[in-house]
Amino acid sequence: MPMLNEVLADAGATFADLDALGVGIGPGNFTGIRISVAAARGLALGLGIPAVGISLLEALALGQDGTVLTSVSAGRGHAFFQRFGADAARGPELVALDTISDWHHKDMICIGNHEAEIAEALGLSYGPALFYPASAVARIAALRWQDNPPRPAPLYLRPADAAPARDAQPAILP
Numbered sequence: 001m002p003m004l005n006e007v008l009a010d011a012g013a014t015f016a017d018l019d020a021l022g023v024g025i026g027p028g029n030f031t032g033i034r035i036s037v038a039a040a041r042g043l044a045l046g047l048g049i050p051a052v053g054i055s056l057l058e059a060l061a062l063g064q065d066g067t068v069l070t071s072v073s074a075g076r077g078h079a080f081f082q083r084f085g086a087d088a089a090r091g092p093e094l095v096a097l098d099t100i101s102d103w104h105h106k107d108m109i110c111i112g113n114h115e116a117e118i119a120e121a122l123g124l125s126y127g128p129a130l131f132y133p134a135s136a137v138a139r140i141a142a143l144r145w146q147d148n149p150p151r152p153a154p155l156y157l158r159p160a161d162a163a164p165a166r167d168a169q170p171a172i173l174p
Contacts, residue, residue: 022141053152057082059136073113
């Protein structure tokens with residue numbers, strides 16, 4: 001919240017000046033996404049404005065022409081993929097990096113984590129995203145906020161890595 005205050009102050013604005021909020025919904029760190037989405041939903045409710053959820057995969061594709069394959073590292077030899085373009089849309093999905101051949105589409109550009117590796121494996125080109133993720137989220141939200149967007153929710157594409165404790169729960173004394 002202090003960072004939001006700083007950003008608004010740098011822009012000469014306050015929360016009352018906002019018409020809508022944009023928030024990244026993932027994929028990414030479970031806890032970070034849950035916190036950001038909860039904060040955006042709470043602020044939107046308190047301010048009486050809409051919040052618009054935008055995936056990082058979509059943010060990476062903003063402004064690109066043609067067919068785009070975006071990727072975000074998922075660790076352990078996997079990445080989250082999404083393909084954008086006319087008659088080429090697919091995903092988002094969690095994909096093993098050694099099983100990506102069926103993601104090929106002619107004249108597609110690869111953007112995101114592992115972009116060079118993915119492009120080489122698919123015989124395609126790669127390049128950078130045109131906008132930083134936060135800027136892309138804001139730009140997309142600015143285009144959608146008046147369309148009565150659904151409340152943002154985290155984009156989870158795999159189960160959490162956390163597991164219940166193996167130790168027995170302590171006994172509660174009367």
